[in-house]
Amino acid sequence: MIDLTLDVQRASHCTNLPSDEKIRTWVINALSGRKDEAELAVRIVDEEESQALNAQYRGKDKPTNVLSFQADFPAELNLPLLGDLVICAPVVEKEAEQQNKTTEAHWAHMLVHGTLHLLGYDHIKDNDAEIMERLETGLMTHLGFADPYTPLDEAG
Template identity: 70%
Template structure:
């Protein structure tokens, strides 16, 4: 198990949000045996901040579910700093609703997905996407969540949320 130091910032007014313990569990599951120790920051934001960061760093003028910012350390510097995740709570809530997924199942997916990006996984090429999706599905399954790429049918009571405009 990875020794994880997690810093969580919550400027979002959207509720409900996962606890720090839930976020740490999901990130640790993604880290698996790949890191003995890791330091990770998670900032939970609303749409305006997500949109601004997505435009600044990816050239896309819209909010997005998760942005990953890997630590850019020299290879000879052996620090556990993994990087930062910025997760947009209203986008995660809307996607969970649209895709008929449980809210916290989708939060877990975003934490696993973002953490895998910090570890160097990507989904630009088809083969990379397949590898990453299979890994996400296995990790989330180990955590007791359904396959994130096969949305649940019907409504889920954990999807109740209050995201101010």
């Protein structure tokens, strides 16, 4: 069992947001076998806040689906704090529609994806992207969702 301390902050005007229980389930799924104890915050925002953070920290002046901010402590402190995820609800909703996915499936994917980033996984290099995508696909299918990387014309 994973000892998870989760702080969910809702700063979005969107109403179709996942419950804290679902967010916890998706995060625990991504942590399973990787961490026994973890602490993280999930902040659900609208486009303006996402765009401001994306511009400030990534130099991209547009809203994005998920931003991950790893905690930056010396390893010898051995703290369970992983960091923060900022998820833009309107972007998640738009992407789910564009990708022909349920909103719930896309929310689950963004939580899994962001949590893996907090654990140190990345997708900048092709090899790392393949590893991360395989891991995400396995985690998503374990949760009962389809492969999040299946192209629309193959999704059925």
